[in-house]
Amino acid sequence: MPLSSSLPPNTSLVEVLIQFGPDITSDVEVVRALLERFGITDTTPPRDVQVIEIISTLSRVAAEGTVICDIGSLVRALVSYVSFV
Numbered sequence: 001m002p003l004s005s006s007l008p009p010n011t012s013l014v015e016v017l018i019q020f021g022p023d024i025t026s027d028v029e030v031v032r033a034l035l036e037r038f039g040i041t042d043t044t045p046p047r048d049v050q051v052i053e054i055i056s057t058l059s060r061v062a063a064e065g066t067v068i069c070d071i072g073s074l075v076r077a078l079v080s081y082v083s084f085v
Contacts, residue, residue: 013038014057017069025069031077045081054078 007016016034017025025031040046046054054074062068 007037014054014061017054017058017074018061018066020069021067022070026073028073028076028080031069031073032080035077040081042081046078051078 013034016037017031020030020034025034035041035046040050058068058071058074
């Protein structure tokens with residue numbers, strides 16, 4: 001089943017990362033596929049403000065005791081995009 005059809009409408013990237021948890025998101029390619037679903041690709045790399053929002057929201061949620069995604073894989077996926085801007 002394609003990822004786009006399995007997500008409820010208006011689900012945010014952070015919500016999906018949390019729902020998938022650390023086991024599923026431990027694969028950088030899975031994280032890149034999730035990022036692509038939310039418009040982050042090699043041609044449209046993440047903007048600084050997007051990265052800050054993702055990381056700060058995940059940090060806050062983790063501080064509240066929620067199990068979040070594999071942060072190492074998320075960071076590796078985010079830095080794998082080349083930005084020429």
